[in-house]
Amino acid sequence: MLDREFYRSAGFRFGAIYALLLALSATALAIFLWWATAGLLDRQTEAAINADAQGLAEHWAEGGLPALVVTIEDRLAQNIDDDAIYLLVNPNMKRIAGNLASWPPSVTETGTWYGLPVMRAGMKSLADVQRYELPGGYHLLIGRDIQVRTQLRTLLTDALLWAVVVVLLMATAGALVVRSLFRRTLANVSATAAAIAGGDFAQRVRLTGRGDEFDQVAEVINDMLDRIGRLMDGVKQVSNAIAHDLRTPITRARTRLEDAALHAETPADLRAAIERATQDLDGIVAVFQALLRIAEIEAGSRRSSFARLDLAPLLDEVVDLYGAVAEERGIALTLQAPEAVPAYGDKEMIQQAIANLVDNAVKFSPEGKAVDLTAVISSAVLITVGDHGPGIDHDEREQATDRFYRGESARSTPGSGLGLSLVLAVAHLHGGELRLEDNRPGLRAVLVLPLPEDGDNPGRIRRVSDTRD
Numbered sequence: 001m002l003d004r005e006f007y008r009s010a011g012f013r014f015g016a017i018y019a020l021l022l023a024l025s026a027t028a029l030a031i032f033l034w035w036a037t038a039g040l041l042d043r044q045t046e047a048a049i050n051a052d053a054q055g056l057a058e059h060w061a062e063g064g065l066p067a068l069v070v071t072i073e074d075r076l077a078q079n080i081d082d083d084a085i086y087l088l089v090n091p092n093m094k095r096i097a098g099n100l101a102s103w104p105p106s107v108t109e110t111g112t113w114y115g116l117p118v119m120r121a122g123m124k125s126l127a128d129v130q131r132y133e134l135p136g137g138y139h140l141l142i143g144r145d146i147q148v149r150t151q152l153r154t155l156l157t158d159a160l161l162w163a164v165v166v167v168l169l170m171a172t173a174g175a176l177v178v179r180s181l182f183r184r185t186l187a188n189v190s191a192t193a194a195a196i197a198g199g200d201f202a203q204r205v206r207l208t209g210r211g212d213e214f215d216q217v218a219e220v221i222n223d224m225l226d227r228i229g230r231l232m233d234g235v236k237q238v239s240n241a242i243a244h245d246l247r248t249p250i251t252r253a254r255t256r257l258e259d260a261a262l263h264a265e266t267p268a269d270l271r272a273a274i275e276r277a278t279q280d281l282d283g284i285v286a287v288f289q290a291l292l293r294i295a296e297i298e299a300g301s302r303r304s305s306f307a308r309l310d311l312a313p314l315l316d317e318v319v320d321l322y323g324a325v326a327e328e329r330g331i332a333l334t335l336q337a338p339e340a341v342p343a344y345g346d347k348e349m350i351q352q353a354i355a356n357l358v359d360n361a362v363k364f365s366p367e368g369k370a371v372d373l374t375a376v377i378s379s380a381v382l383i384t385v386g387d388h389g390p391g392i393d394h395d396e397r398e399q400a401t402d403r404f405y406r407g408e409s410a411r412s413t414p415g416s417g418l419g420l421s422l423v424l425a426v427a428h429l430h431g432g433e434l435r436l437e438d439n440r441p442g443l444r445a446v447l448v449l450p451l452p453e454d455g456d457n458p459g460r461i462r463r464v465s466d467t468r469d
Contacts, residue, residue, distance in 0.1 A: 252277075333358070352422065434446070
């Protein structure tokens with residue numbers, strides 16, 4: 001079982017690949033060196049024999065047999081390396097000239113290279129020879145003594161083979177080292193994963209500090225674990241917020257129904273209690289609808305309904321919708337936007353996001369103040385809603401878009417704490433963002449939406465509307 005696990009492990013595979021590549025590289029280098037040395041000696045020998053044959057053929061053509069005999073004797077006399085082999089015989093295979101005593105019986109064909117042992121000056125040697133036919137039935141044997149070259153080639157071949165063996169041993173040792181390093185690196189990740197699986201979410205993969213690929217993987221894993229931790233904290237917070245925010249209306253509805261069941265004296269009293277309980281339950285249903293809406297937006301299931309649209313009429317509708325509410329509270333709701341505001345997305349979701357921003361601004365603005373709704377087109381569409389209420393502290397702005405989060409200034413104001421969460425989800429779905437800035441005083445919420453690919457025409461300012469007379 002251990003052997004099977006060893007061979008199936010990723011560390012073994014990486015080590016084997018390393019050893020194989022190293023062995024192949026060493027073998028290829030050895031073959032090249034052999035070809036460039038021992039092979040070069042063979043090619044030089046063959047080239048020398050062919051050059052000799054061509055020269056002797058020219059002397060035969062010029063002076064016949066006597067000239068050929070003289071040339072062979074001259075070349076033997078001038079052969080400093082004493083490696084030249086010549087033998088000229090008549091049609092009866094009788095020796096005429098050369099340094100061999102007789103014609104080798106195995107050399108029977110022309111155009112074929114023969115490696116054969118020969119006797120030269122009473123000593124055995126090894127030669128490469130080739131047979132040539134001459135006019136008149138004469139035969140010529142030309143060759144080179146390769147005994148020294150053969151010994152050198154054998155020595156070189158043995159050295160290269162031993163070098164390959166040494167490289168294979170080093171490759172094996174290197175493979176084991178690579179496997180050990182690989183296992184140690186993965187052991188760090190494995191131990192962290194095991195700790196996370198065991199419930200210790202504080203564990204993180206250790207970094208070596210070298211900044212290599214393993215550190216990059218560790219950083220990605222740690223970022224992922226941080227993100228999971230934040231999501232789990234968010235789930236806990238949402239669960240706690242749901243339990244906290246829904247407990248009160250549910251308890252209130254139950255109390256009213258119980259009180260009505262015990263003390264209602266007329267059908268009208270019972271109906272009034274039921275209506276109040278229904279209103280409390282409707283608020284709970286609205287919270288869950290908002291949660292489902294946010295989940296639907298974050299899942300991206302509405303992208304199929306994206307289309308090019310003009311936000312100008314949409315902004316008008318939002319102002320008309322909240323104008324009366326703002327006027328009742330003595331708040332000026334103004335709109336300033338270009339005549340056309342091109343965008344690409346889901347009209348209903350964008351309208352709901354803008355409506356949530358305006359609703360929050362009107363809700364938190366003091367009486368007699370203004371809420372400004374503006375649209376600006378530059379490299380993107382900027383929908384800005386500014387109020388002059390209590391605003392959001394800088395330290396709380398990052399949390400303000402969390403579900404059910406409500407700052408200290410919003411504790412006494414009706415609401416579920418899901419408005420900005422929905423706006424943020426809509427912004428991300430459309431490839432934009434939500435910015436919360438200081439309006440000095442108050443809050444300025446900026447919904448950033450990208451322009452359509454072919455739309456970047458701001459047009460002229462359309463108008464400024466004021467809900468106050």
